[in-house]
Amino acid sequence: MCEKLISINNLSAGTENHQILHNISFDIKSGEIICLLGQSGSGKTMTALSILNMLPLNVIQTSGTILYNHTPFDESMRGSFISMIMQAPASCFDSVFTIGAQFKDILTSNNKEYSENKVCSILEKVELNNPKDILNSYPFQLSGGMLQRVMIAIALSLDSKVIIADEPTSDLDTAGQKEIIELILNLKKENKAVLMITHNLAVAKSCADKIAVMSNGRLVDFFDTHELSDKNRHEYTKKLIYANSMLCSSKWNIDLGEYNAEM
Amino acid sequence: MKDKELIILFSLLAIIILSALFAPIIAPYNPYDADLTNKFAPAGIQHILGTDHLGRDVFSRIIYGTRMSLISVLATILIVLILSLIVGSIAGFRGGLFDSILMRICDVFLTFPTFILALFFIGVLGVGLINVIIAIALTHWAWYARIVRSIVLETKQKNYVTAAKCLGSSRFKIVLKHIMPKVLSQVIILATLDLGHMMLHVAGLSFLGLGVQAPTAEWGVMINDAAPYIREHPELMLYPGICIFITVAVFNSIGEKLKDKYEKTQDFNSNESEICVKN
Numbered sequence: 001m002c003e004k005l006i007s008i009n010n011l012s013a014g015t016e017n018h019q020i021l022h023n024i025s026f027d028i029k030s031g032e033i034i035c036l037l038g039q040s041g042s043g044k045t046m047t048a049l050s051i052l053n054m055l056p057l058n059v060i061q062t063s064g065t066i067l068y069n070h071t072p073f074d075e076s077m078r079g080s081f082i083s084m085i086m087q088a089p090a091s092c093f094d095s096v097f098t099i100g101a102q103f104k105d106i107l108t109s110n111n112k113e114y115s116e117n118k119v120c121s122i123l124e125k126v127e128l129n130n131p132k133d134i135l136n137s138y139p140f141q142l143s144g145g146m147l148q149r150v151m152i153a154i155a156l157s158l159d160s161k162v163i164i165a166d167e168p169t170s171d172l173d174t175a176g177q178k179e180i181i182e183l184i185l186n187l188k189k190e191n192k193a194v195l196m197i198t199h200n201l202a203v204a205k206s207c208a209d210k211i212a213v214m215s216n217g218r219l220v221d222f223f224d225t226h227e228l229s230d231k232n233r234h235e236y237t238k239k240l241i242y243a244n245s246m247l248c249s250s251k252w253n254i255d256l257g258e259y260n261a262e263m
Numbered sequence: 264m265k266d267k268e269l270i271i272l273f274s275l276l277a278i279i280i281l282s283a284l285f286a287p288i289i290a291p292y293n294p295y296d297a298d299l300t301n302k303f304a305p306a307g308i309q310h311i312l313g314t315d316h317l318g319r320d321v322f323s324r325i326i327y328g329t330r331m332s333l334i335s336v337l338a339t340i341l342i343v344l345i346l347s348l349i350v351g352s353i354a355g356f357r358g359g360l361f362d363s364i365l366m367r368i369c370d371v372f373l374t375f376p377t378f379i380l381a382l383f384f385i386g387v388l389g390v391g392l393i394n395v396i397i398a399i400a401l402t403h404w405a406w407y408a409r410i411v412r413s414i415v416l417e418t419k420q421k422n423y424v425t426a427a428k429c430l431g432s433s434r435f436k437i438v439l440k441h442i443m444p445k446v447l448s449q450v451i452i453l454a455t456l457d458l459g460h461m462m463l464h465v466a467g468l469s470f471l472g473l474g475v476q477a478p479t480a481e482w483g484v485m486i487n488d489a490a491p492y493i494r495e496h497p498e499l500m501l502y503p504g505i506c507i508f509i510t511v512a513v514f515n516s517i518g519e520k521l522k523d524k525y526e527k528t529q530d531f532n533s534n535e536s537e538i539c540v541k542n
Contacts, residue, residue, distance in 0.1 A: 052429055057358075079431015086429065091422035096444050102427075105440060109432040154430060 003030040004070075005162050005193045006051065006082075011064035013050055020046050020059060022218045028162060033184060033194045035204035037240065038214035044197045045087065047214070048164045051195070052084060079110040083155045085165040089147035093139035099150055100135030106154055119157065126153045127179055145172045152183060163187060165196045169203050181207045201244040213237045269520055275513045283329040290323035294480040303496055312502055315485075316492055321499065325506055327480035332510065335396055335465045335475075340454050342400035343407055348446065350404070351411025352438055356419060366412070372405035381464065385473050395474040399464050403457070407450060414446045452525055456518030459511035466507050482507050 006028040013021040021043050028034060036044050049055050051066060053073045068077055086092045093102055104114040116135070123131035126149040139147060148168060155163050165184065169177040177200075185207055187194055198204055204211050205225060213221035213236060221234040228241065282289055291311070298318035306313040312321040354365040372380070377399075384398035418424065419442060427437050468474035469483030477484060482503035489499035 054425065054428060076431075078429060083431065084426075084429035086422065086426045088422060092426035094423045094427075094441050097440070105436065106427065106430045106432060109436055110430075151426075158430065 004028075005030050005068070007067050008047075008051070009065045009067070011047070011050060011061065011066060013046060013055060013059055013061045015058050015060070019062070020217050021050070022216075023064070024214075024219045025064075026212060026219065026222055028193045028195055030161065030193050031188055031191045032209045033188055033196060033207055034210045034212055035208035036195060036197045036212050036214060037199070037201060037204055039199070042214045043217040044214055045166055046217075048084065048166055048195065048197060051164060052078060052082065079106070079158055079160065081160055082162040082164065083158045083160040085148075085151045085155050085163065085168050087166040087170070089151050090139070090144050092151060093147060095139050098136055098138055099142070103135065103150075103154060103157075107157060110158055112158065119153075122153045122157050123150070125156065126150075126183060128153070145176050148172060148180070152180065156183075156187075160192075162193045162195070165194060167197055167199070169198065169200065177203060201240050213240070266520070268516075272513055272517050272520065275509070276517060279329060279510055279513065280333070282326050283333045286326045286330050290320075290326040292320035292323040294319060294324040294327040295478060296320075303492075306498075313498070315488060315499055321485075321502055324480040324485060325482070325502055328482045328485060328503060328506065329510075331392075331475060331479065331481040332462055332465065332507075335392060336458055336462045338396045339399045339403070339461050339465070340458060342396065343404045344450065344454060346400065346404040347407030347411050348443075348450070351408040352415050352442065352446070354408070355412040355415025356434070356438055356442070362412075366409070369405040369408050372402065373409075375402070377402040378464070378467075381468065382473070385468065390473050390476070392475045392479075395465060395468050398468075399461055403461070407453070410453065411446050411450060414449055415442055418442045418445045448525065452518060452521045455514060455521055458518070459514035462507065462511055462514070 004027050008027070009025050011021055011024040012019065024043075024047060026034070036047065038044050046055070046059070050061055053066075053075075055061065066073065068074075068081060093099065097105075100116075100119075103119055107114045107119075116132075119135065120131035123134060128134055128146060128149050134142065134146070134150065142150070152165075152168065155165075168184070169180050172180060181203060184194055184196065188209075196204070196208070205228065208225050210222065210224055211228065212219055213234060215234075215236045221237045223230065223233070227233075228237075233241070296319060298314070300318065301314055302316055302318040304310050304314040304318070310320050310322065312325070315321055315324070350365050350369070354362045375383075380402045381395075381398040384401055385394055388394040388397060415438075419437075421441075424437055424441055427441060432440075465474055466481075466483035466486075469481050470487045472487060475481040475484050477488070485503040486500050489496065489503075493500060
C-alpha cells in the first residue's frame, strides 16, 4: 500500500550567491497527502520545481538526490509519473488555443488517447458544468477558479502517480476550496500521492496525512497531521497554529474582510 | 473594415497580384516579340505605353515584370523566414553554447552592409536570378534570426510554457504549438515591412546587370535597357520606375499598418493580463 514513490535526500539548491534550499529530505508515499506549509519565499515552490527537475536557469541543485521509484529523473516522467497543478492558472494556458486543444495536446504528448466523452466526464468530476462549452472556450473566457479546475482535470486525466499541487485552493472561495479538497481526498483513494503546497493551515489540516513546514529554505517540521497539537512542535509551526486559531475563533463574530482568503 | 487607407492599399496589392497571376491574359502582346520596324512607337491605342528600343510593347513587359518582382521577393522572404526561424528558435530555446555560436555567426553577417555583402555573394555564386535571391536571403536572415531568438527567449519564460513542460509536453511540441504562433505573428509583419526593401534590392541588382538577365521582362532590367535612350525617351525609364515605386510603397504601408494594428492588440493584451494579475 505505502509504496515509496519519491524520496528526497539532502536536497540543497541555490543561485550563485544565495542558497534557497537547505538539506531537505522527505519521502512521498502512495496514497498519502503531504501538505507543504510555509510563508512566501520559504522555498515551497522551489522544492516542487526541483522535484520536477524544472528549476529556473539561474538556480542550481548543489547537493542531494531525488529518486523516483528508486530511479533517477528522466524527462519522460513528467506527465506520466508526476504532474503538477500550477499556481496562478490564468497564466498557465496559452491564450491562442481553446482549452480543448490544449487538453488534447497534453494528452497526446503523454501517449494517451483523447476522447471528448472521457474528457467531459473528467471535467464533470471536478464540478465543471457544461464541459463541452468549456472545451470550446478560450482561457481568457473562463474565471480563475474554472481554470484551476481544468488544470486539476488535466492532472487527473494524465493518471500520474504523483501529483504536485501548488496552491490549488488559492483562487477559490471557501466553498470552492472545500470541493477541491474533496477532489484531492478522492485522489488519495485512488492510491495516488499528492504533494500540496499551501499557505492555508486549515486546508492542510482538513486533508493532509502529513504536514511539512518550511521556513527560510529549511524543512523545520515534518509530522503526522494528528500530531499537530503536540508540544514539541517547532516555533514557527506554533506561530502558524496560534495565528490560525486566532482567526478561526473570531470568524463568527467579525467580518474578516480580505483575510478570509488567508485562513 | 472601416479603415479607408487599408482598403485602398489592399486593392492596390490585389491589382499587383492579379496582374502577376493573369499576365498572359492582361498583356496585349508577347513581351519578347521584337519588331525593329516599330521601335520607340509613341503611346497610343496600339501600344498603351509605346514600345522600347527593340519595338517590344512596354505595357506587356511591365505586366510580366510584376511576376518576376513578386516571385523573386516572395522566394527571398521564404528562404529568409525558414532560415531565421530554424536558427533563431534553436538559439533561443537551447541557449548556452548553441546560442553563442549561432549568434556570433549572425553578428558576422550583420556587420557588413547588406548591398556589399550581396555583391560579394553574387561575385562568388555568379549572376542570375536564383543567385540574387540566395544572396539577398543570406544578407537578411541574420537580422530576423536575432528577432526570432529574442521572441523565443521571452515566450519560453511564460507560465504556460512551464505548465506544458510540467505536464509532459515534448520540447518540439512546445516550440511548435506555443512559441511559433507568437514568433510568426510578429515576424510576418516585419517581413511585410521588408518586402519593399528586398524588391528594391532585386531591381537594383538587375539594373546593374547582376540579377535577372537582359531579355527577361523585369523592371530593373527595363530601366537598364532604357538608360542609353534617356535623352530621347525618358518615359521608358519612368514607367518601370513608377511601378517599382508604387509596389514598394504599397508593401511598406501595409507593413506599417499591420504593425500599428498588432501593437494595438499587444497593448490590449498586456492590459488584460495586468487585470488578471490584480484579480
